[in-house]
Amino acid sequence: MAIKLNVNGREVEADVAPDTPLLWVLRDHLGLTGTKYGCGGGYCGACTVHLGGAAVRSCQLPVSGVASSAIDTIESLAERHPELVDTWVQNNVAQCGYCQAGQLMSAAALLDGNASPTDADIDAAMSGNICRCGTYVRIRASIHAAAERRAEGGSA
Amino acid sequence: MNAITNLSPNLSRRGFLGISGVFVLGACVPGCAPTPQAKLATGTLTPNLFLTLTPDGTVRVLSHRSEMGQGIRTALAQIVADELDADWSRVQVDQADGDRKYGDQNTDGSRSILLNYDRLRSAGATARLMLRQAAANHWQVPLAEVAAQNHEVIHAKSDRRLGYGDLAGEAALLPVPEQAPLKESAEHRYIGNKAVHVDAADIAHGKGTFGADLTLPNMATAVVVRCPWLGGGVKNIANQPTDVPGLIGIEVLDPSPSAGPVFAPLGGAAVIAEDTYTAMRVARDLQIEWTESANHAFDSGVLSASLRQALEQPGTPVPNSEKGDVDAAFAAGGTELSATYETPFLAHAPMEPPVAVANVTAEGCTVNAPLQDPQSARGLIASWLGYAAEEGEKVTVTPTLLGGAFGRKSKPDFALEAVELSKRLKRPVRVQWLREDDIRHDYFHAASAQRHRAIISDRGHPAAWLQRTAFPSITTVFAAAANAPAEWELEMGFSNLPYAVENQRMESAGIRPGVRVGWLRSVCNIFHAFSANVFADEMAAAAGRDAIEHRLEILPAGGKLTVPGMQPPEGHELDVDRLRHVIERVRALSEWDRPRAEGVGLGFAVHHSFRSYVATVLEASVAEGRPKVANAYVVLDCGTYVNADTCVAQMEGAVVFGLSLALHGNIGMKEGAVVQSNFHDYPMLRMSEAPATTVELVPAQGRLPAGVGEPGVPPVAPALVNALYAATGARYRALPIKV
Ligand code: FES
Ligand code: FES
Numbered sequence: 001m002a003i004k005l006n007v008n009g010r011e012v013e014a015d016v017a018p019d020t021p022l023l024w025v026l027r028d029h030l031g032l033t034g035t036k037y038g039c040g041g042g043y044c045g046a047c048t049v050h051l052g053g054a055a056v057r058s059c060q061l062p063v064s065g066v067a068s069s070a071i072d073t074i075e076s077l078a079e080r081h082p083e084l085v086d087t088w089v090q091n092n093v094a095q096c097g098y099c100q101a102g103q104l105m106s107a108a109a110l111l112d113g114n115a116s117p118t119d120a121d122i123d124a125a126m127s128g129n130i131c132r133c134g135t136y137v138r139i140r141a142s143i144h145a146a147a148e149r150r151a152e153g154g155s156a
Numbered sequence: 157m158n159a160i161t162n163l164s165p166n167l168s169r170r171g172f173l174g175i176s177g178v179f180v181l182g183a184c185v186p187g188c189a190p191t192p193q194a195k196l197a198t199g200t201l202t203p204n205l206f207l208t209l210t211p212d213g214t215v216r217v218l219s220h221r222s223e224m225g226q227g228i229r230t231a232l233a234q235i236v237a238d239e240l241d242a243d244w245s246r247v248q249v250d251q252a253d254g255d256r257k258y259g260d261q262n263t264d265g266s267r268s269i270l271l272n273y274d275r276l277r278s279a280g281a282t283a284r285l286m287l288r289q290a291a292a293n294h295w296q297v298p299l300a301e302v303a304a305q306n307h308e309v310i311h312a313k314s315d316r317r318l319g320y321g322d323l324a325g326e327a328a329l330l331p332v333p334e335q336a337p338l339k340e341s342a343e344h345r346y347i348g349n350k351a352v353h354v355d356a357a358d359i360a361h362g363k364g365t366f367g368a369d370l371t372l373p374n375m376a377t378a379v380v381v382r383c384p385w386l387g388g389g390v391k392n393i394a395n396q397p398t399d400v401p402g403l404i405g406i407e408v409l410d411p412s413p414s415a416g417p418v419f420a421p422l423g424g425a426a427v428i429a430e431d432t433y434t435a436m437r438v439a440r441d442l443q444i445e446w447t448e449s450a451n452h453a454f455d456s457g458v459l460s461a462s463l464r465q466a467l468e469q470p471g472t473p474v475p476n477s478e479k480g481d482v483d484a485a486f487a488a489g490g491t492e493l494s495a496t497y498e499t500p501f502l503a504h505a506p507m508e509p510p511v512a513v514a515n516v517t518a519e520g521c522t523v524n525a526p527l528q529d530p531q532s533a534r535g536l537i538a539s540w541l542g543y544a545a546e547e548g549e550k551v552t553v554t555p556t557l558l559g560g561a562f563g564r565k566s567k568p569d570f571a572l573e574a575v576e577l578s579k580r581l582k583r584p585v586r587v588q589w590l591r592e593d594d595i596r597h598d599y600f601h602a603a604s605a606q607r608h609r610a611i612i613s614d615r616g617h618p619a620a621w622l623q624r625t626a627f628p629s630i631t632t633v634f635a636a637a638a639n640a641p642a643e644w645e646l647e648m649g650f651s652n653l654p655y656a657v658e659n660q661r662m663e664s665a666g667i668r669p670g671v672r673v674g675w676l677r678s679v680c681n682i683f684h685a686f687s688a689n690v691f692a693d694e695m696a697a698a699a700g701r702d703a704i705e706h707r708l709e710i711l712p713a714g715g716k717l718t719v720p721g722m723q724p725p726e727g728h729e730l731d732v733d734r735l736r737h738v739i740e741r742v743r744a745l746s747e748w749d750r751p752r753a754e755g756v757g758l759g760f761a762v763h764h765s766f767r768s769y770v771a772t773v774l775e776a777s778v779a780e781g782r783p784k785v786a787n788a789y790v791v792l793d794c795g796t797y798v799n800a801d802t803c804v805a806q807m808e809g810a811v812v813f814g815l816s817l818a819l820h821g822n823i824g825m826k827e828g829a830v831v832q833s834n835f836h837d838y839p840m841l842r843m844s845e846a847p848a849t850t851v852e853l854v855p856a857q858g859r860l861p862a863g864v865g866e867p868g869v870p871p872v873a874p875a876l877v878n879a880l881y882a883a884t885g886a887r888y889r890a891l892p893i894k895v
Binding site (some may be wrong): 017021029044046073074123127138140 | 226312366401431806
């Protein structure tokens with residue numbers, strides 16, 4: 001069944017069964033492999049994307065339920081959050097990197113709703129994202145740093 | 157003479173090119189013909205396996221080790237670039253296929269820098285020497301007068317300079333020198349400093365290629381349903397679906413015998429589809445009847461009871477481990493302390509579950525997969541396909557980025573599944589393990605038990621110390637008859653226990669498990685460091701002593717330690733002074749003597765593994781019935797290190813990894829089947845539980861490089877147990893900790 005989607009600002013179409021989770025539509029049918037499979041059960045956050053601006057677990061979202069909401073993935077994140085992505089790079093946040101698309105998408109959604117999150121805000125927003133490599137302290141520091149850079153209004 | 161000096165002695169090569177863009181034509185005044193020796197040959201310099209310099213000045217470093225987050229692709233490039241005096245911004249990293257010509261490629265055991273530091277330094281230094289020689293020849297000046305500096309060779313006397321890219325072709329014509337001078341460590345500018353990982357930008361833009369990210373034309377995806385117990389195979393599939401759109405078919409894979417051929421697939425029913433989700437959905441609904449195997453009766457609880465029982469009897473002594481007379485010392489009496497410690501099976505659970513892409517054709521086989529050892533995988537794949545020894549080059553194995561591994565991906569069983577299915581289907585096949593497959597069908601970190609018994613003085617010093625360990629050995633995967641722990645497993649924190657004890661003996665016992673076991677980040681060090689560090693803490697507590705003060709007292713005074721059992725490589729003998737130093741440093745770093753709030757405790761542990769020394773202090777309390785770790789302090793002495801920032805990151809990660817296993821990690825088996833299946837029942841530490849972490853690196857001081865990826869893990873769990881004891885007075889001797 002052909003389903004129309006709005007992904008990273010573009011209209012795209014995928015021919016999939018309606019119960020197919022958005023994760024697999026992105027990965028297998030649209031070639032957007034930046035979004036990762038980690039558990040398929042909503043536990044790990046590796047598959048996090050933005051749906052209408054909110055962080056969602058794409059492995060838990062049947063594509064039929066997406067309707068016309070805007071979907072944004074890691075592939076377009078740097079356009080909207082250059083400070084965040086750059087801070088991540090400069091701080092060597094990623095180790096293996098497999099969880100990091102999900103981490104970044106959760107972090108971006110947090111910053112979209114909260115320009116200067118506290119540690120407690122970060123705990124609340126980021127605890128759905130597992131990092132087996134254990135990059136949490138750098139994620140925390142980099143969210144704070146990116147928030148500051150954004151507040152200063154540039155990539156200083 | 158050459159065109160540049162003839163025309164304009166003061167014009168630098170770079171400036172000149174900047175004006176003309178084309179060297180030969182632009183260099184000549186009208187009517188001038190370039191003489192042959194005046195022209196620098198254009199070409200690519202490849203003085204060895206690891207380095208290529210192209211005419212545009214790009215340095216390509218070949219990483220023959222696999223990247224799994226430990227930053228090895230960056231570190232290897234830093235080493236080469238430093239000795240080459242390259243401009244870091246012009247260095248790129250390529251990934252090597254598995255090939256014997258590179259030497260050891262088994263990215264495992266925290267050895268990549270240890271094994272490759274010298275040879276990669278000389279790879280860079282050789283190229284630097286050749287570039288200098290090429291420039292000296294070109295300018296007709298003595299070699300000693302030209303220096304390499306940041307991608308250029310400079311002749312200061314005449315103020316001339318040539319870029320590396322321009323010199324590459326000329327240098328390539330020179331014989332490769334057998335020896336090239338290495339820099340003094342004070343001259344290093346990349347080695348020992350931070351570099352942003354070469355893959356960091358790709359990863360942050362969603363562009364890094366992991367195992368599942370590669371798509372080949374006409375590729376199918378398979379999800380394999382495996383027998384819950386080891387050794388069982390498909391007897392019958394009750395519901396063979398046929399009319400599912402996208403479903404290609406179901407292939408039955410035979411189970412391999414429980415031990416050998418090494419790393420053979422487990423067998424099962426492979427559901428093959430055009431896309432992952434179709435394969436997953438069909439696999440989920442398959443009703444399969446399995447054949448029996450003896451492992452169907454396996455129960456991890458029974459195994460743990462057997463391990464505890466084994467500790468009650470004398471085990472196999474570690475050769476030469478007996479010092480003094482332990483039995484006489486116990487018979488003579490005194491304050492006796494004894495305790496039993498237990499740790500469970502663990503699953504690796506790398507964030508990226510096993511996945512592999514294989515394409516078997518009449519010509520050969522290519523595999524792209526997150527593999528820790530592409531070279532051994534290549535050999536196993538060749539023999540799996542029945543290739544003769546001389547046909548080995550028909551197999552190409554290229555590692556992708558590894559989405560975590562921790563030892564899991566040194567076992568290429570998942571790649572062999574893809575190879576077998578591609579061979580049968582005659583098209584490229586990706587095998588995707590689901591998280592449930594990963595948790596249930598791992599090569600599990602072995603469950604274990606230790607018993608420590610000591611006679612202690614009123615200062616808590618051990619006059620006699622008997623230690624026993626029991627666990628299923630990793631060698632059980634390799635040989636059907638194997639049972640006893642191997643000496644290399646005992647060398648991981650058991651036979652090299654560093655304390656000064658007059659009467660001492662070390663004994664071990666093994667058992668055959670009904671599951672596959674395998675090495676997981678820091679391996680047997682996990683349980684040996686756990687039990688020894690907690691027991692030492694118990695000695696101190698029994699005598700009412702400060703744990704760090706006590707520990708420093710029970711260590712030998714200093715110097716290199718002679719240990720029984722397996723011996724360390726030359727130059728890597730356990731150095732008590734270094735052990736003492738990391739303890740002293742972590743005492744300062746954690747402000748150990750500063751009183752903490754009521755209910756908050758500090759716990760300390762120290763361990764030598766993978767030739768490195770790590771001391772850890774955790775600050776913990778119990779809040780709302782759960783352990784809470786607020787701060788972690790880690791001091792690492794890994795000798796000479798390459799990327800300082802990576803070393804810090806590995807310690808940060810090790811704290812999280814260690815806390816995951818200390819607080820949550822528990823895999824159990826009933827009726828042969830693993831009870832857990834996903835992150836809801838095999839939880840990982842999360843952001844809200846992650847402590848603030850402070851790491852200190854001991855300066856390199858010209859020492860041999862040692863391990864970084866693993867040695868941060870062993871001290872974490874015992875430091876937590878000791879901190880909780882300090883906070884609450886309760887002693888937890890089994891992992892995971894249940895308060
Ligand atoms: S893959 Fe979606 S939450 Fe884990
Ligand atoms: S960086 Fe490896 S799982 Fe997070």
